[in-house]
Amino acid sequence: MVQLEKISSNRVSTGTLTKYSFPSTSLSLSTQFNIFIPSSASAQSPVPVLWYLAGLTCNEDTGAQKGGFLNSAGEQGVAVVFPDTSPRGRACRVRRTIGSLVRTPETAATIPPPPPLPSRAGFYINATNPKWAKYRMYDLITKELPAVLKEANLGLDLSRMSIMGHSMGGHGALMIYLKNPGLYKSASAFAPACNPSVTPWGINAFSNYLSAPAPAPSSDKEPPAEWLAYDSSHLLKQAAPGENLSVLVDVGTEDKFLKDGQLEPAKLEEAAKGKQGKVEVRLQKDFDHSYYFISTFSPEHIAFHAKALKA
Numbered sequence: 001m002v003q004l005e006k007i008s009s010n011r012v013s014t015g016t017l018t019k020y021s022f023p024s025t026s027l028s029l030s031t032q033f034n035i036f037i038p039s040s041a042s043a044q045s046p047v048p049v050l051w052y053l054a055g056l057t058c059n060e061d062t063g064a065q066k067g068g069f070l071n072s073a074g075e076q077g078v079a080v081v082f083p084d085t086s087p088r089g090r091a092c093r094v095r096r097t098i099g100s101l102v103r104t105p106e107t108a109a110t111i112p113p114p115p116p117l118p119s120r121a122g123f124y125i126n127a128t129n130p131k132w133a134k135y136r137m138y139d140l141i142t143k144e145l146p147a148v149l150k151e152a153n154l155g156l157d158l159s160r161m162s163i164m165g166h167s168m169g170g171h172g173a174l175m176i177y178l179k180n181p182g183l184y185k186s187a188s189a190f191a192p193a194c195n196p197s198v199t200p201w202g203i204n205a206f207s208n209y210l211s212a213p214a215p216a217p218s219s220d221k222e223p224p225a226e227w228l229a230y231d232s233s234h235l236l237k238q239a240a241p242g243e244n245l246s247v248l249v250d251v252g253t254e255d256k257f258l259k260d261g262q263l264e265p266a267k268l269e270e271a272a273k274g275k276q277g278k279v280e281v282r283l284q285k286d287f288d289h290s291y292y293f294i295s296t297f298s299p300e301h302i303a304f305h306a307k308a309l310k311a
């Protein structure tokens, strides 16, 4: 049994936002997440689950506090999970015994991301460079957290999941959706990094966390296959013909990271050509990269996912 430790609980909208901590086998560290659960959720009437992945410098509180998701999620009867964005916290060696996890004594530890990335930059990938081996965020989001939530019996229907995110978390949401056909009903993103294998944040992250080295700066070489496996534009190009895509992306025209070439939504649009289903990329006039932008469009994203989750 995983020991979920309740850190805080707040009534909000039609439900409760609860923060939990647990010893993660994916990270070999304790990790925290917030979950909003409408009060209608029960074992007899479980609610679908929407994941929100936040961006660089953020944590499990950012989207919950600033995204404006919870009134709409409450009205739609959808739970929203807000995981942390990178490994940090107390080191804990987690041993699995038959049917349970045992935590050995903890010591303070944080695993800083490689410079020049800001803190809290997990990129939602599994590191293969031994130096950053604790960065197994992909496993945390796609396998461990869903299993922990299932075991906790919180009135969730984990067979109905969708995923969304912002910026680095938008990359995470699109990438995770595209790598796992059928696992999520829909994906959406605010200002995502759409082509990280060739844009600066992604190159910094992948060249440090992954084993395959970066191609020489002036060479025409494609990024290594290990990097492309985490690049949404590449994954979308590879999507099987029968895959019925359901994707919504919003980007502000005044987003400084769009202007800096970190996001490249046109690459995602190009990759979507000829694919089945819908990949909608919208440019939102005058909006920037901030949570003012996110909270303006978050009700539309919740409605988009609720439709897919209840279809």
Ligand SMILES: N[C@@H](CCC(=O)N[C@@H](CSC=O)C(=O)NCC(=O)O)C(=O)O
Binding pocket: 054, 055, 056, 057, 058, 062, 066, 118, 166, 167, 168, 169, 289, 290, 291
């Ligand atoms: N200084 C950092 C970027 C800081 C920043 O703008 N973070 C964004 C996410 S950026 C992409 O993942 C954010 O959401 N910040 C939190 C907030 O409350 O606004 C850099 O330039 O690298």
